[in-house]
Amino acid sequence: MNDALLKIEDLSLSYGGGLVAADVTFDVRRGETLAVVGESGCGKTSLLKAVLGLDGLGVAVESGRVIFDGRPLSEMPKKARRALLGGEIGMIFQNPGAAFNPIRSYKKQFSELLKSHGRFQGESSYAEIRECFEKLGLPEGERILNSCPYEMSGGMNQRVAIAAAMLLRPKLLLMDEPTSALDVTTQKTVLDELSRLKALTEMAMILVTHNLGAAARIAERTAVMYAGRLVEYGGTQAVLKTPCHPYTRCLIDAIPKLDGRLPSGLEGQPPLYGAEMPGCAFRDRCPLRRPDCAERPYAQEEAEPGHFAACAEGRI
Amino acid sequence: MNEAKAILKVRGLYKTFKRKGVAAEAVSDGTFELMPGEILGIVGESGSGKSTLLRCIACLERPTAGEIELDGRNIAGKRPSNVCRTVQMVFQDAANSFNPRMKTGAAIDEAVRQLAGLSGGSVRKRRDELIRMVGLDPSLGERYPGELSGGQCQRLAIARTLAGEPKVLLCDEVTSALDVSAQAQIAGLLAALRRELGLAIVFVSHDLALVGGVCDRILVMRGGKIVETGAAMEMLTAPREEYTKLLLSSVLSVEDGYEE
Numbered sequence: 001m002n003d004a005l006l007k008i009e010d011l012s013l014s015y016g017g018g019l020v021a022a023d024v025t026f027d028v029r030r031g032e033t034l035a036v037v038g039e040s041g042c043g044k045t046s047l048l049k050a051v052l053g054l055d056g057l058g059v060a061v062e063s064g065r066v067i068f069d070g071r072p073l074s075e076m077p078k079k080a081r082r083a084l085l086g087g088e089i090g091m092i093f094q095n096p097g098a099a100f101n102p103i104r105s106y107k108k109q110f111s112e113l114l115k116s117h118g119r120f121q122g123e124s125s126y127a128e129i130r131e132c133f134e135k136l137g138l139p140e141g142e143r144i145l146n147s148c149p150y151e152m153s154g155g156m157n158q159r160v161a162i163a164a165a166m167l168l169r170p171k172l173l174l175m176d177e178p179t180s181a182l183d184v185t186t187q188k189t190v191l192d193e194l195s196r197l198k199a200l201t202e203m204a205m206i207l208v209t210h211n212l213g214a215a216a217r218i219a220e221r222t223a224v225m226y227a228g229r230l231v232e233y234g235g236t237q238a239v240l241k242t243p244c245h246p247y248t249r250c251l252i253d254a255i256p257k258l259d260g261r262l263p264s265g266l267e268g269q270p271p272l273y274g275a276e277m278p279g280c281a282f283r284d285r286c287p288l289r290r291p292d293c294a295e296r297p298y299a300q301e302e303a304e305p306g307h308f309a310a311c312a313e314g315r316i
Numbered sequence: 317m318n319e320a321k322a323i324l325k326v327r328g329l330y331k332t333f334k335r336k337g338v339a340a341e342a343v344s345d346g347t348f349e350l351m352p353g354e355i356l357g358i359v360g361e362s363g364s365g366k367s368t369l370l371r372c373i374a375c376l377e378r379p380t381a382g383e384i385e386l387d388g389r390n391i392a393g394k395r396p397s398n399v400c401r402t403v404q405m406v407f408q409d410a411a412n413s414f415n416p417r418m419k420t421g422a423a424i425d426e427a428v429r430q431l432a433g434l435s436g437g438s439v440r441k442r443r444d445e446l447i448r449m450v451g452l453d454p455s456l457g458e459r460y461p462g463e464l465s466g467g468q469c470q471r472l473a474i475a476r477t478l479a480g481e482p483k484v485l486l487c488d489e490v491t492s493a494l495d496v497s498a499q500a501q502i503a504g505l506l507a508a509l510r511r512e513l514g515l516a517i518v519f520v521s522h523d524l525a526l527v528g529g530v531c532d533r534i535l536v537m538r539g540g541k542i543v544e545t546g547a548a549m550e551m552l553t554a555p556r557e558e559y560t561k562l563l564l565s566s567v568l569s570v571e572d573g574y575e576e
Binding site for chain 1: 507
């Protein structure tokens with residue numbers, strides 16, 4: 001796999017002393033979108049923070065490596081890592097309001113952003129920004145540029161934040177629930193535009209979401225996380241159509257369909273710091289639990305080429 | 317349905333917000349009825365007036381014009397304390413609807429004292445009963461909101477609204493901040509409460525699939541106006557308005573998967 005842009009090898013992460021992710025191994029190829037799905041607290045955001053490696057995010061790498069574009073991030077000096085942010089690794093956070101200074105016009109903030117990366121070219125930059133806005137469903141580009149973030153709705157801010165990240169054309173774009181602040185009708189527009197921009201620029205993306213529908217829409221591959229571990233990983237079609245792990249199946253069954261029936265949902269919630277648990281962390285909520293689930297060590301098995309799962313009981 | 321008397325009648329409701337001298341009509345000509353024991357869904361984009369409509373019914377906003385008849389009396393423009401025994405509202409962010417420095421059980425106790433007028437030992441008894449009603453263990457009342465999951469917090473927020481035995485429950489995006497696994501459960505809880513207590517519920521959400529699963533009737537709002545009303549199944553399978561069709565096509569499904 002020479003075309004892997006990002007490689008994560010046996011990564012274990014801790015947050016405030018507790019293990020939040022363990023034995024995570026995956027890669028993201030150039031120009032590929034990987035969706036990481038799971039419930040709140042499963043460690044998916046911690047994973048992004050580890051790739052980003054910003055200080056003050058609270059996530060510490062316990063063991064394992066993060067390799068970006070051939071360079072081991074986890075062994076690089078802070079300054080060199082910092083230089084990668086924005087230009088090579090972009091990030092869109094869940095809370096769009098926090099990404100901007102609320103009382104400074106977008107125009108000033110965008111020119112600062114471009115100048116700090118040495119890419120500001122006056123009016124032609126603004127034209128590019130307006131064009132990017134338009135693609136994301138924000139037609140009045142000039143008016144938005146002259147506005148301040150506090151005057152905008154959450155959904156608009158989020159789309160501006162996406163535009164800001166895209167402008168720098170990073171090789172890898174990390175997105176933490178980028179569409180959950182958006183309206184249903186704009187969600188689809190933004191997701192489709194992201195995949196179109198991605199195809200044009202050969203950018204790879206990691207989409208962290210609890211919305212399996214969003215994963216199905218734009219991701220080539222999907223990883224399902226539970227209690228800090230990857231429980232299933234493979235092509236999106238394979239993972240969502242023929243899931244192996246009972247947890248993946250439960251998540252899919254919990255989504256309401258347009259058939260007028262209410263799905264049963266999934267009882268209980270993931271254990272905190274589940275990565276420290278021996279055996280399968282999902283066993284207490286699992287409808288297909290067997291007596292030996294508490295002892296079985298965590299291991300990924302290849303169900304079919306490129307489709308891995310820690311348990312195959314959910315397969316029909 | 318015709319012989320039964322509506323528990324809530326909204327007629328010609330208008331709400332206009334004025335900002336810097338510019339008037340914005342958040343709700344215009346809102347007219348609908350809610351039957352006892354009925355679950356009515358309201359869908360629409362942000363800014364379509366769904367929340368404002370609910371806030372007017374809960375008397376958290378004073379309508380500009382129109383009538384709101386709740387259980388036989390006109391409540392438009394009354395103070396919340398006048399109606400809180402009959403109508404209660406649950407919000408999107410459950411954790412923020414509790415005082416973060418107060419145990420959730422104590423917060424429910426306050427509601428029990430004020431809305432049900434109980435005191436002494438019976439308060440604690442009623443609190444435990446309410447927490448059981450929403451499918452949780454009473455021991456969760458000893459925790460702070462920050463120590464609970466979103467789903468648990470939302471259940472406790474619903475338990476608190478039931479203290480005064482309301483007849484109408486207004487739910488404003490109560491599931492949208494929750495995980496998929498918890499969303500359907502909260503919706504299921506509401507359906508169970510309707511069955512057991514005969515509660516009438518207005519369920520506002522932008523998730524049309526979820527609304528279709530839990531509601532009897534659906535009302536579609538756009539730009540402050542009600543553009544379409546109909547039985548839930550009918551709206552999902554044979555919507556008339558273009559806008560309803562657009563909302564339906566926006567539902568991201570696992571089936572329309574990624575194509576190479």
